[in-house]
Amino acid sequence: MKDKFEEAKPILTTLMAAGHQAFFVGGAVRDYLLGRESGDVDIATSARPEQVQALFQKVIPVGIEHGTVMVRHCGESYEVTTFRVEGEYSDFRHPDHVSFTSSIEEDLSRRDFTINAIAMDVEGGIVDPYHGQQDLRQQVLNTVRDASQRFLEDPLRMMRAARFVSQLGFRLSPNTKEALTTSRELLKEIAVERIAVEMEKLIAGRYVQEGVELLVESGLVHELPIFRNRNNLVPVLESVTSRPLQDMASFLSLLVHYSTIDVKTFMTEWKLSKATKNKAHTLLDGLERLSCDPLPYVLYRVGEELLDSFRELMDSVGYDQLHPKTSVGKLFKELPIKSRADLAVDGKDIKELFPDEKPGPWIQNLLNDIEYHVLLGQLQNDRNTIREWVIEWNPHDPS
Template identity: 45%
Template sequence: MSTMMSDQFKIAQQVVNAIRDHGFQAYIVGGAVRDSILRRDVYDIDIATSAYPEQIQEIFKKVIPTGIDHGTVLVRYHGTSFEVTTFRTETGYSDFRRPDAVNFVTDLAEDLARRDFTMNAIAMDQSLQLIDPYQGKLDIKNKIIRTVGNAQERFLEDPLRMMRAIRFQSQLGFKLDNEALHAIHDNRKWLEKIAVERIAIEWEKTLKGPYFNEAKQNLFRVNLANHLPVISEHIYIQQALKSLTSSLPSFAAFITYMHLKVSDIAISSWTNKWKLSNQIKKDSKLLVQLIQDYTKEPLKWVLYRLPEDLIEDFSTLCLLFQNDPINKEDIVAIKKSLIIKKRRELAINGKDIISFFPDRQTGSWIQNMLLETEKAVVSEIIKNDKNDIREWLQYDN
């Protein structure tokens, strides 16, 4: 395991050893172990331990009690955060989200038994040796998504795991084993019991996955698509989703794609029913407008209005909707070459326009003329010079 010894893992080892030095068991667990086996980047490392949260608080100086009732605290160590959770078992999920009862245990095997998939039920000790009671490493090698124990029980405990299975397929390109597929099909209706915000997080991760198309096919195969907001309500939306074969960089890009395919469904309908932020609504509306303007307006004017954080979304959507798409590198180059980057860089403002036309009463025409000037400067129809702009507005426009 030495090849995957990143600085983060070295610090995690120190945390594990510090806990062990106080007489407790401690292991690296979960996605970090899975991703290290896959040689994928590891961003967060979780640690499971026989120590109780109060005992962890005595061992480390900086401990944040993020979920202490469920045995979880956040340990800050050498500038890095680690979620440390006491070994536990869980019983009852009456709200389909959190266990009705959490019982702390002292056995790692019992803790691993409560996890969703075998690839996530692998632990790593202080020497980076694997503890793998459910053959998760073999399933990773064979690229199989398999539940820990009975699939029906795992998905009933937390129906969101059905979306997680689809998401992992999109991210990793693994196949779901037949038992998992059948169990998702049998329990799909319970997804509607899950808070839509939690589903949205999994769906966005699914959209971004390099194997999105394969995962999407399973989404329809097990009829899980019929239990997703908006998607379940319209046959045309389902047809549009089936036509999407490539991944998308964000939820806003997805809504844009779907709206351009089925414009009858308002963007606000998507954001309201998925309980998304106003920023996603704003980004979606802007992306729709820019994609529609791509062949109608000067390219520099289109890209001038494109925020930096939506460049990837825009370039991806261009590939899907335009005959002559533009790539990210060209977008960045053109944006860098623009005469102005923001309206405040214009050589004039609203007061100047009023002074150019002293006989006119103030009104909305001022903002309209300012916008017209901004577009002309960006499109290099006129220079960004006060006198040139005044002459253009007074005589040529």
């Protein structure tokens, strides 16, 4: 087993020593069987939440009303959930009630897709009542039991289906795809923030083109923010997702760059954070400057923190086809300054050169000019050198 499962084994053995059943479940098991790097390790058990609490020193009751607690072990957190079956989903997200059960098979019956309905015991033995391993081998997505019912319970599962296609390169079974197509309007019942989480994972998938293709073919794309009632944006979506993107800020930047949609509209409809908005503005500014400013200056404005994202966008807009030997990381490291704070002069220095002038935008404009020339190697980043250059070549004109 992988290290993550080995580290979590003591939780299973502790539960089993107390007479309870315990299994690894969820995406970590799926990824382990696929030979992929796994995420968080989740555990299902026949023990009731209060019994789990009694067995471990550090337990956080994160969702105890639904049978879930968080067990802290060796600095890691593990979700431990009691075997359960679920009632109706009147809010399209949470079951109205849950009932605990002693059967792992019954617990697996509530999962979304067969590839996620596989359990593994402490020795690596597999419990697979819905033939998830077969679907893994055939690279196909099937829901557990009736697809229409699964999507009705939680319509976000349709976005999860597209996300798994993007991440794994799987295809939907005919029945699952038909149910997704006919159920797509249910997505309007889901909070935009939840849809955005799945969309961000989808656009970052290795097989993002296949994921987007499913959105388009099924019509689910027309239920998404910004694309609803904007058919002209669908070809743009297909174009900008020709390769994986790092996050929603990168996605936003490309979509705005190639369409008439503005950042504010995108941000409002997708309900994205201010941090995402700021990042997108910086990336978009960099994209637009590629055609008119020297690359060192563009990279400087983008900043080191966003270099990887910007490198990705440069690839997407075909910049490397015009400049195939460009090394963004190398160019940035060679910049004489990395931020305005590295500049040898500041606004106070500039004002001292023109003591009779009132402070104003001219100071910032002059600093921008200095910054530009330093970045292009036309001016040494030395206080005295810059002062001489300002006086000789760029005197402030009070008029």
